[in-house]
Each structure stands twice: as structure tokens, then as C-alpha cells.
Amino acid sequence: MAQYAKPLARLVGEFEKLPGIGPKSAQRLAFYILRLSEEEAKSLADAIVEVKLRIGYCRVCYNFTDQEVCDICRDTRRSDETICVVADPRDLIAIEKTGEFRGKYHVLGGVLAPMEGIGPDQLKIRELLARLQTQEAEIKETVIATNPNVEGDATALYLARLLKPLGVRVTRIAHGVPVGGDLDYADQATLIQAYEGRREM
């Protein structure tokens, strides 16, 4: 990066660390910022610092929030009877966007990955259990919405083992052929899952 002035090289270097950003894109972003007014640049820098300072985890569901308890958890119009368990805040957003789910969430902060040494203790599973045990009367169902891959499956199996003895209903979101997709083009694993999850009509 000898061709850049030092501060510019630093900015390009920082951008390159971001996911999905290669050297070319990093350069383009850095030059874009260079053309911004000082005010615009400050506003961007402030936004980055503010998100780091103000955003933390919701004390109840471990979603990101700028308050102690997040908006979803405080929303009295949402049901306390169903908790949807997701691995990641991005999964929560994906489900929220459907507008279908009106219960509360629990964000695990990852999935079980034996080969990576990620166990139950590194996830917010203890916290989920505590939630179920203190509000027992309220929570009737936990919907496990982990990804349909080996880690997501293992996490769901583990949670089912753990939660069923508490007397709450444990369900998992179905997986199958994508809507608008073509059976002929679906991969075998998906078709097998879709077949196993068939429904009475």
C-alpha cells in the first residue's frame, strides 16, 4: 500500500478487514469517504462509535438493544406463551420480517459445534432454561428456529432433550422445498426432509 498516503492506507486497511470486502472494494469505499464533506464523514464515524457504545444485549432475550430490555420483550401486545429460539439476531430479524410470529424470542448467540469446541456453556441456554423455569405458567411452547444444517439440527435435538422434561411443548420450524422452487432441481437432502415433514391435507 506504499502508493497511498498513510491515513488513506489505514482506512483502506480497515475496510479490507470487513466481511466480503476485497482490496478493490476497500479502495473504492475509502475514495468515496475521501470525497465526503467533513460533516458527513463525522456522522459516519459517530454512527460506528455509537453502535459500539450503546448497543448491548437484552437482559431477557439476548437480542441486540440500546436499552436494558428490548422493544420486543417489552411489547405487551405480544404473547408470552410462545418463545422462538434463534441462533443469531439476524435470524430474529428474518422471522420478524414475515410478520407471522407474535410471541417472544430467545437468541442463543450461536449453535453447538462439537468439532469447533462450542458447547452449551458458550450459548445462552442456561438463560433460556431460567426463563422457562421462572415464567413457567406463561410459556407453553418453544419454537426452535435453528438453521437446517448439522449444527442447527444438533442444537435443536439438544434443546428438545433439555426442555421437554420441563413440560413445555417443543417444536421446530419445518424445512423443505423453497417456495417457487422446482422439485426437479431441489437437492436430495431437502427433498428427503420435505417428504418426512409432509402434512395431512
Next chain:
Amino acid sequence: MAVYKTNALVLRRIPLSETDKILTLFTREYGKLSAVAKGSRRTTSRLSGATEPLMLLRALLAEGMNLDVVTQAEIRESFPLVRGDFGLFLRATYACELLDRLTVERDPAPEAFDLLLSTLYVLQRAVDPDAALHAYELQLMAQVGYEPRLDACVRCERDLISGDLSPGGFSPTRGGVLCLDCAAQAREEVLPFTLLALHTVIGLANQEDARALAATEIPIEARDAINRALRAHLRLRLERDVKSTAFLDALRIGAMDDLLSAPMDSQARD
């Protein structure tokens, strides 16, 4: 660019980019190899399901500059019973990780491939999944030359089998059983190992019949000794601990079911 077909088991996969995965495949013909599965992280990809761990594939690969590329994959077996049971899934994951750790890339080992495959089938109908797993560990170690000495004292060579002599213990450092005299004199760590444990382990090491193995049950009195001896033996021969071992141990002692009273970390990683 050369293209080849092979039977492969997916040992593990890591994300490479937003859309691609890198797979560690164990093939019957070429041994272990890494390959890129392009687009396989997309939910609409035909490869997304096939490129998950524990899938047995008939795969078409193309030789690449650095890594080969999976161009087509047909699932031959997905081991649904293993995937659907947490305990079996953990054991299968451990079996895959152990094979990954004990082999190098591009070194054909068809007997190791067959052993893993038959272990996954046996796990699906085993009355005692730990019997299947320990038989796998013992037989895989024998294939790579890490097997513990079981027929005679590893220190003085005294024959324990024909005399039906009770062993004095198991020495992970020396890699085998010790007679009573040697166990008493040993300065290294000696783990308890009974005659029952010894007979069980020898039986598992030599059991090649899948049906019989699936029906084998490890006697309760010998269970703990066998677990501990094989674990310590393997840990010393591999540079690092097999990561999924911690999970299996936690599962075996029930710590995984009792998160609140028994934190997994303190119990599993002694």
C-alpha cells in the same frame, strides 16, 4: 481440467465465503482431500444439503489450481438415524474428527474409509453405541499403528492372555496394559484396568462382524475404565485433544443434561 468421480464422506465443512463452503472429504480412492463446493451455502443450491457433514456422496470433482471443486454430488446415504439422535450424532462427529486427525491428505486409506462407513451403519442400530465407537477407535488406531498393547504387559512382555492374568493397570505413556508387578513399580500414571476391561477391549478390537458389533454391550463395570484408558492413550498420541471428546465425556457422565448443576467445562476437560 481433469474431472474424476469418487465415493466420499463429508467429514467437515467450513464456510469459505458468503456462498461457498470448503469440505473435508474422505474418499475411498484418494484418501482425505479438501474441496470447494461453490454456491453450496445458498439455500437454493443443489449442493447445499449434500455438502453437510456425515453425508455419503457419489461426487464429481474437478481438479483446481489450489483446491479441487465439487461439481456434482449425489447423496448415497444421509444416516438419518444418526442425525436424529443427539448421542449418536456426537459419536459420529467424534468418529469423523478422529479420522481427520489420524490421516493426512491424499493418502489413500480405503480400509479406514470402510471402517468409518461401517461404524456409521452400526451406530444406527447398536444396542450400545459406545461399543461401536470404541471398536472403531481401536481398529482405526491399529490401521495407523497407534494401537495399545493388550496381549502382554507393555513393560516386561509377560503374557497376560494365555495365563488369564489380571492386569495391574493401563499405562497411557507406554501405550498398553501392565502386569501387576510392573503396575506396582511404575512411576508414570497408571489407570485402573481390570481383566474384564481387557477382555472387552480385545473383543472390540477384533470384532469385524457388523451385526455382532451392533449387538455388543460393554459391561457396566468396565465402561469407565475403557473410556478413560482409550482417551488418555489417544490424547498422548495426537498432538491436541480431539475437540468433540469433551462433548462425549459430558454426555456420558450426564453433565449435558444437567447444565444448571454441572457446568460442562469443569467436568469434561480434566
